[in-house]
Amino acid sequence: MKAKYYLYRILSVILMVLLSYIIHALAEILWLKYADDIIWYNHLGIGMCALHPIFQYTILILGIIGGFFIGKVWWRIVYIEKRHWRFKKDKN
Numbered sequence: 001m002k003a004k005y006y007l008y009r010i011l012s013v014i015l016m017v018l019l020s021y022i023i024h025a026l027a028e029i030l031w032l033k034y035a036d037d038i039i040w041y042n043h044l045g046i047g048m049c050a051l052h053p054i055f056q057y058t059i060l061i062l063g064i065i066g067g068f069f070i071g072k073v074w075w076r077i078v079y080i081e082k083r084h085w086r087f088k089k090d091k092n
Contacts, residue, residue: 005075012071013064020063027051027059 031050032038041056043049049056077083 005079008075009068009071012074013067016067016070017060017063020059020066023063024051024056024059027055 028049028051035050038050040048040050041053043056
């Protein structure tokens, strides 16, 4: 059960990191659309980005922390409290 727990938490973090990259892309699109003067920054050592590195790292760190806590909360809801569709009891 511990392996399942850790896999669930790791996959939650990966999901939130991927969602944070989507948010990063949308923020950069808006920034490029409305900015007058664009300064290009190095993005995590692999490319160029118009957002300041503080915003880049903040979005990434929030994705990691959010994934950690979302995994913790949903593990409790699904596997400990069993509050999901598979365990609903008939009211009849």
